[in-house]
Amino acid sequence: MAEQSEDNAHRELDETALQPLIVELIEYLHRRAYEIGELIAQRYRENIVEYRSLPSGFIEQDVAPTARANLEAMLISLTDDDSAVSDRDEESTARYAPFRDSAVRRFHQGVPVQALLHAYRLWGHTVWEQVRQAPQIRNTPELGLVVAGKIMRHVDLVSTAVAQAYLEEASGVMRDREVVRRDLLEALISGNASSERIDRLSQYFGLPATARYTVVLVRSRQLSGFSPESLRKTLETVRHHLHPTEAGFLTGVRDEEVVAIYPLHQAASQQGMLREQADALAAMLPRFVIGVSRAHTGLGAVSGAYREAQDAIASTQVTDEKRAQFYADAMLDHIVASSPFKNVLYEDVIEPLEQYDRDHRADLVATLRAYCAAGFNLSVTAKTMVVQPNTVRYRLKRIHELTGQDPFVPNNLIILALALRAGP
Template sequence: MTDETRVVRPAVEPITADGRRLVERLLHRRRDLAELIVADVKNEIVDYGTLGALTMSGDVLETSLLTVTDLLESLLDDEPAGSRHLANIQRSASRRVHQDVSLTSLLQSYRIWGARIWQAVLDEAGEDPVMREAALGLVSRIFSYVDMVSITLAQVYTEESAGAYRARDVLRSDLLESLLLGQVLSDRARVEIARLNLTSDSKVVVAVIKPGEIPPERVRAESIKILQACRQSMTKQTKVLLGVRDGDVICLVRIGNAAELQRVHAAAHEVAEQNPQWRVSLGRPHDGVTGIQRSFREAQEAATVAASLRPRGEAVLFSEVILDRILVRSDYAEDLLEEALGPLLAYDAEHKADLVLTLRSYIANDMNMTRTAKDLMVNPNTVAYRIKRVGQLTDQDPTTSTGIVTLAVALRLLGS
């Protein structure tokens, strides 16, 4: 799938107060509106009429609700036609390819969608001439949004139907999506997952490789390079399924034992070293097909940490950064940071000292004074003095287990 298509449009005048009231009313009943749209589409388009009830009430309805919400919220934010959820809408176009919905039918569904939205605006305005005037002020925005989404979906649909990533070892986007999001698996998805040869004691690790900040037109080419790197490094270690999601390369890796996990970690680091722009992250191993969704979420979390904390050129494992994620989300994180490191940071700034640097080295060297002194190129007595000063300033003794844990956690927070 391609990266999000960005449509640049001129600034528009804010909608009127009456126009905002119309939009807010529709926003309150957006689910009812989405259900009406789905009913219209099912009745008027043969391809949608042949889809199962589960698909219509699930996938199609949720996509309709997403686009209704997206449009109405963009109107309230006084934005020109655009989408904050375009990646999700794009994925729906890929799914329609494999649901045997033609491109003509897909585009017709959005014309019906736009017409139903516009009719809802008129109905909400009623016969009040002031409100009808406010409604007319929304028409160009509504159909600009329909045009923008239709152009994007046509591009995504065409690439998916042609096979943007043609290699046999790359999962279809709809199959990958069902595996990553824990959706009901189709027969085809079960066939694909069988390629991993999972057994009762097998686990699956998900690796995510992001191409980095590059122009949208280069995303597909970069994803293909990443796929090739994964084939060279990851697939030689164990059974792997590859896929591409919004430009990110996804690897589903079967893990049979601890030794295999170590080899996969090494292979991930090898991929990361090939291009400093790539961000490689891995979730933990989890049991079977049901564990794929959890490992994927963890890999995404690790990717967030990688973007802000870790140097480029190395893979980030969720197991290594789980503490960072827990700490950052704690209500007491700021208090701990202020109480444990605030005095040291203030002292260093006032006296041009290196207490924080010394503490960090002391922890990295397992509280060994001699190795810390060698690392900092100072006398061991200097290290001993600084560590004692840390304890005096923070009321946390770095030579005790409780004190060093508190200070180490605070340093992790400082890095976060």
């Protein structure tokens, strides 16, 4: 015990002797505070994806000033008596309040807590790197040991404070937000809520009232009673794979469906992107079928869009094909189904091809279907069918001979495409 007391006294004497150098180090770092803050902000951009996705100018106006404030707080801590510092005392509570506030802001900005804590670890590494370069540390190595310990303790206290503030905010707000989300989703889909109520709820999620939206509906291929946990996982997959470029994206679970209200303000230019994302989602969720409505203007039209997404699913034959079903495709099914020429199309086009396939073990119907799905591209069709383009060309020529409809003539091609939808 006597030896330990002597060691403690020796350490205290050493730190006391180093105090003038610590004061010099603090002054040196004060002079470089702005430069160090900018360096930290740059490292955040380079290393943390979530910080790069923050709004333009936000790192300069919020993140970098917070990093500099953290540096100032750390410099104050260099003169603290570690044995007397507590993360719960009044002084520490006031010192760390700005960082708790920043954690709350990060939560509402959609920054995950893992990214937030990564930022504080990166802050600690960067500050220590700059401290090591200070002349006081280079000239007096033992000072580095003392300062390193204080920096580590500061990072630990700040990280604990911000994590606690973040999680406290999340636990309260997320519950409230989820309730509001469900209310808004139900109000939009049912179409029964007043316009005033929809306006009030939509403002909470930043959904422009007069913008254009489409509905993406995800439903199980079989009514198998998916568990709430399975639906939550499906919801997370939907949120991860649908990436609208406009504001106003809303998703949620309704009964045994996952519904996404997708902003499509520039419908013509963004339709291709939506189709690509929806098809990728369908490939990720083979046990589900994806229905997509047309784009409609205004939140009041979402209920109609939801019914279109339902029709896209209901009117399309559910196959093993991993792609989304768009209402535009379903409209063709409706046209064919209601046409008095439906049977004529099937008898004159599909039946001869099916008979030929049976007699010759061929794939004319499959080739025609792949040709239409490929946008009438020979190379893509060949890749889909795992044959040479010349083989596809030969089969299309045979289709012409058997049906009288030339796949290379636009009007004939329309008849062939409609006939594929005329099956029994």
